[in-house]
Amino acid sequence: MTERQHQRPDRPADIRRDGTPATEDIAGETFPRTRWGLALLFALLCLVFSGIPLSTDLRNRPNKDYSLWYQVGEAVRRGIDVYPDPASGRLFPFMYPPSAAALLGYLSPLGKHGTTLVLVLGHSAAWLGAILLSVHLATGGRKGLWRQHPLLYLAPSLCIIALVHNTYLLGQPNLALLTLLLGAFACLRHRREGLAGLLVATAAAIKAFPILALGYLIYRRMWRASAATVLALAAWLLIVPLPFRTPSQAVRDVDVWARGMVFTYNARGIAQRPYRSFSYKNQSIMAMAHRLLRDVPADGEKAISRGVEAATAAAEAAGHPATPARSRKLALGPDGSFDLEAMLDAPADAPRWDEYGPEVEASLREAWRVNVASLDFRAVTVVTLGAMAGLSLFVLVVMPRRNDRTAETDAIEFALMTLLIVMFSPLSFNYAFVWLIYPLTVAVHLALDAPATGRRRTLERAWLAAALLAPATAVFTPLYAQAYGNLFVPALILVLGLGLRLRDIRRLPAVTPAPPRSIPARHDPAAAHRASPGAGDTR
Known part of the structure; x- marks a missing residue:
């Protein structure tokens, strides 16, 4: 785990985080029937x-x-x-x-x-x-x-x-x-x-x-x-x-x-996918910020495709050389899939997507949007960097010192790192959020193994339900649910919830496990008699 020589001992399996006895292991007995x-x-x-x-x-x-x-x-x-x-x-x-x-x-x-x-x-x-x-x-x-x-x-x-x-x-x-x-x-x-x-x-x-x-x-x-x-x-x-x-x-x-x-990062997109990198399919923190805070299409890839098709049709109708159409057809193999070599060997003078004329511009203007503000590219970039710095600082604050780390704190810490990596990646299309498997496993385990008490238990259940169920909102409104972050939002919820739980664990004193006999699993009269003072004394 770390190079330190001394660390707080991990708590045994039969003792909870606060030192109280764990409930009887029902899962271990029933799991063979469900395995x-x-x-x-x-x-x-x-x-x-x-x-x-x-x-x-x-x-x-x-x-x-x-x-x-x-x-x-x-x-x-x-x-x-x-x-x-x-x-x-x-x-x-x-x-x-x-x-x-x-x-x-x-x-x-x-x-x-x-x-x-x-x-x-x-x-x-x-x-x-x-x-x-x-x-x-x-x-x-x-x-x-x-x-x-x-x-x-x-x-x-x-x-x-x-x-x-x-x-x-x-x-x-x-x-x-x-x-x-x-x-x-x-x-x-x-x-x-x-x-x-x-x-x-x-x-x-x-x-x-x-x-x-x-x-x-x-x-x-x-x-x-x-x-x-x-x-x-x-x-x-x-x-x-x-x-x-x-x-x-x-x-x-x-x-x-x-x-x-x-x-490659500019007002048109990230890396090699102009406008598609800002589309509803990308739920990275960068894409979410640009999509919600800038006047950009929520499905720019489709808008560009429609514009190129319109420009190609207009060129063919006017009797002009259909270089764009020819290039698109050459890029398709006999089975309809993309032909890599044809794409790489495209003529050097073939028009780029942004040179197809007013049809593409009109298609981009008419595309649907989900932005709640209309900031410029520079302002959104600053907001994005600020949000990333804020989340990183939050995680650093709740992380324990090296000498205080245990298997329990490491599980949460690793989950936080997993979440930040997938959220901070510039291109985190929907399938990238299969990485939620691990943070959700940690969240479910914490709820089962060491549930909160009192009013906090209700909040914990609501937090876990939101994280587990938010991805399913895409069933009802696929486009808008994804555009507004049906995967990014539960990832953010998990970062905040797991971070607060990690902070709470840090505040608990180290638990020194008592000998197993001090916490008997069930009452045994014979064992109690043998353990009592003077038991078996025949003098």
């Missing part, structure tokens, strides 16, 4: 979720990002540059780091169907790993992994089951990223900092935003983990691609990708 039911439900969901992309792939139909992943792998193996120079004005068809492209290059020899199968199986393994690691970290490993309350395994995934399904459907790796991060946290608990850094770097090599965890490692002075993260990430970016790229090409890929993804 197989939960396992069957999990297997059934994995089968259903996996069947959709696999059947689509076998029928050679457009298969969301799975088709793109295979094309990227093939392009990497053939030495094709998958990142257009940002100066060309062409958007990246593949936004992930060069290390992720290299990983797909290693996978692509399996063929299109084999690549899809491996990725789908990876989703199921990652989901199971995320659930088990969440339970392990939330409970501190007490009572065994399989003897916890069934709600810990079921409730967190169930309330965001649509997001889990989306990761399967789209082919997004966010469940794998969560599992890697939780694995890193587990390694920190067991003082294996080098391995923890390797896991964080691996997650960042797949999709960049988990690198935000490095800030936490540095703040906690986990220097071995920090160094391992930096060194491992450098190896992922510069060494892993070498079978497909020369050293100079590997460096060039990192440079072009960083300029296009990390250092």
